[in-house]
Amino acid sequence: MIGIDEKRPFRAVNIAVLTVSDSRGLAEDRSGQVLVDRIEEAGHHVADRRIIPDERAGIVAALKAWIADPEIDAVIATGGTGVTGRDVTPEAFHDVYEKEILGFGELFRQLSYDLIGTSTIQSRTTGGVAGGTYLFALPGSPGACKDGWDKILRYQLDYRWRPCNLVELMPRLQETERRGAA
DSSP states (O other): OOOEEESOOOOOOOOEEEEEESOOOGGGGGHHHHHHHHHHTTTOOOOOOOEEEEHHHHHHHHHHHHOOOOTTOOOEEESSOOOSSOHHHHHHHHHHSSSOHEEEEEEEHHHHHHHHHGGGGGGGEEEETTTTEEEEESSSSSSHHHHHHHIIHHHHHOOOOOOOSSGGGGGTTTOOOOOOOO
8 A cells, every 4th residue: 555544643753954055044945944834734843943054064063963862853954955066965964874865866856857857967865864863955946845845755754654654764773783693
């Protein structure tokens, strides 16, 4: 079965929203607001929200703080995923990943192709996990945030989604590799 299994209980996820921008303040942050609105409409909690400049060290510091916070289950960022010189969000995310979720970026670009054609190659959308926290970086447009949430994240962050979802894996994200005795 693919879809929401109404027999399973909903489990709210605590999500931090990060906007990476050199020019936006809270009042102008349409993309971040799209994410906040959709997260709350889905029944999840916006645990924190920040806007920081396109600077790798600052992005890494924010991610590490949220990864260390046991109250944060996931981080969704918007902005800085393009190919220009100031676009360093993917590099910052890769600095902290323990494991990359390759399928997130691949699926995002596949879905985007239907909307923007070959322009989707300019997106370096990425996802991964570190310290038991899911990390997702979306492009900085409101439309990209809508697509990323509506077509991927709202399902994968819903415990009821079948056949499987990322929420049911949360208790196992910090398992260490089991090594058998030789």
